[in-house]
Amino acid sequence: MTCTGCALLCEDIDVRDGEVRHACRIGTAHILNRQQIDPMVDQEVVDIDDAIRHAAALLADAERPMFLGFGNSITETQAAGVRLAEKIGAGIDPCSVHTSLIDDIVHSRVRTCTLPEVRDQADVILFWGADPMNTHPRLMSGYAYYPRGKNRQHGWEEDRTAIAIDVRRSHTASICKSVHEIIPGRDVEFIDALMLALRNKVPKTVYDSKRVLKLAGTLKKAEFGVIFAGSGLVGSVPRDAIIRLMDELNEFSDFRILPLFSQYNLRSIATAAACEHSGGCTPTPASLHDADCLLCVGFDLASSLPQACDIDASIIVIDPSETLTAGCADVVIPCAAGGVDLAGTAVRMDGTKIDLPSITKTGQTGAGARISDLSIMNRLLEAV
Amino acid sequence: MSGNISEIRFDRFLAVPEREITIVRYHDIFQTEAALKHGKFSKEYQDLSAVIVLDPADLKKIDASDGDHVKISSEYGTVVAVAKKSEEKKDVRANEGHSGVGYMPASVWSNILGSKPASAKVSRSQQKISTVGELIRV
Numbered sequence A: 001m002t003c004t005g006c007a008l009l010c011e012d013i014d015v016r017d018g019e020v021r022h023a024c025r026i027g028t029a030h031i032l033n034r035q036q037i038d039p040m041v042d043q044e045v046v047d048i049d050d051a052i053r054h055a056a057a058l059l060a061d062a063e064r065p066m067f068l069g070f071g072n073s074i075t076e077t078q079a080a081g082v083r084l085a086e087k088i089g090a091g092i093d094p095c096s097v098h099t100s101l102i103d104d105i106v107h108s109r110v111r112t113c114t115l116p117e118v119r120d121q122a123d124v125i126l127f128w129g130a131d132p133m134n135t136h137p138r139l140m141s142g143y144a145y146y147p148r149g150k151n152r153q154h155g156w157e158e159d160r161t162a163i164a165i166d167v168r169r170s171h172t173a174s175i176c177k178s179v180h181e182i183i184p185g186r187d188v189e190f191i192d193a194l195m196l197a198l199r200n201k202v203p204k205t206v207y208d209s210k211r212v213l214k215l216a217g218t219l220k221k222a223e224f225g226v227i228f229a230g231s232g233l234v235g236s237v238p239r240d241a242i243i244r245l246m247d248e249l250n251e252f253s254d255f256r257i258l259p260l261f262s263q264y265n266l267r268s269i270a271t272a273a274a275c276e277h278s279g280g281c282t283p284t285p286a287s288l289h290d291a292d293c294l295l296c297v298g299f300d301l302a303s304s305l306p307q308a309c310d311i312d313a314s315i316i317v318i319d320p321s322e323t324l325t326a327g328c329a330d331v332v333i334p335c336a337a338g339g340v341d342l343a344g345t346a347v348r349m350d351g352t353k354i355d356l357p358s359i360t361k362t363g364q365t366g367a368g369a370r371i372s373d374l375s376i377m378n379r380l381l382e383a384v
Numbered sequence B: 001m002s003g004n005i006s007e008i009r010f011d012r013f014l015a016v017p018e019r020e021i022t023i024v025r026y027h028d029i030f031q032t033e034a035a036l037k038h039g040k041f042s043k044e045y046q047d048l049s050a051v052i053v054l055d056p057a058d059l060k061k062i063d064a065s066d067g068d069h070v071k072i073s074s075e076y077g078t079v080v081a082v083a084k085k086s087e088e089k090k091d092v093r094a095n096e097g098h099s100g101v102g103y104m105p106a107s108v109w110s111n112i113l114g115s116k117p118a119s120a121k122v123s124r125s126q127q128k129i130s131t132v133g134e135l136i137r138v
């Protein structure tokens, strides 16, 4: 079975008698998660059909609807969401700082690779603004660092060099061979210094130029380098700076970049609903100001933007779990969770399509079964 | 605490010292697990989220100790959280500490302060920890 706890989509999960095997701490909690909320209209518990009808009425009446999220939905739900958006003239914002990097990867503006290629070939691995030990716990053991691979038979001890670049000394940094600390807000200066160092120029910088030169030397010697780009990189650096850095690295060696986001199917929706904002999409009160109806699908708007409950728009929540946004939404519709009690497909962080069998076997029918967000989307499509 | 007049700290009536810091968010696997296991309105999630890790030098400057409540205010919002002293080698930036930078887990408690990296004022506080309901005003 496949875990949808993060974008790694681990496929070796076994669930027997309520016990989850092979999954990490996040995956286990995700698969066993039953923090579900009742269907609600105006914060009163209602029948799920009433909630769907009410949501349809709000969407049909909306003049400027906006859809947020979909990164935690199966691809089939996303496709229905895109059709619904087209039908009622809504915009879709996946609400992730990673959307612009995904766009650059899909349009070949930067080189990328698959996770098995990392395992088989990568000798220099950069965790930039990323702490997978806390966000993608099985990345290091499954692909990025510890395992032996086709051309890396000696594994991490001899064949791989892990480097952390971050504003904080993270847990991942603690196992890396070298750590470069970024001064908050001065990320681009580090990139500029590194680019000069790659050209053997001594950078005049707030950073230790000797260490930057040493880092450049290591990167230039890489046979197959990979940057795992966390939110600390893509959320702080303009997308063109990342493209420039990747171009420069590829003048000297073979370097790839992989976005490290948590929503298990963000890559699919970000590809379907390309975001035009530079630096990725994250909602702000200003960007949401124009909308008169917000549909949050598997995305907790109020957690990212606590001021969201004050926004003068109606809010519809469709989510497998309780969210903060549900606490102030006009309509709440609980749904099944992809890969847990709903089968479908998703796209892993490296672009590989993965099947998601339903773990609990309840599917979409039977007593106590949760309705899928795909069925909800299809019913909304019929009703509006 | 006992009501003994000699224990009253008169400096409480003076302006509390505050310090300007930059808020940097981080991810914590135990906090993510608590959200999934117990929900985002739970005490378990609050205990792992309403936290700011401060450098010992900054704690000293605001006259606070590990475990004290601190008020953190930016131009976007205010939150009361628990101050934690950086553990040596684990949280500190190599060799030099992280004075001027406070680390908070990514959550509604840090997000209320604005998008990253947010600039905020931190000071010791007698107020109780902000609840989710107060922060999202429901």
Ligand code: SF4
Residues within 6 Å of the ligand: A003, A004, A005, A006, A007, A008, A009, A010, A022, A023, A024, A025, A026, A027, A028, A136, A137, A138, A139
């Ligand atoms: S690493 Fe991600 S996909 Fe794999 S078990 Fe953990 S949460 Fe699930």
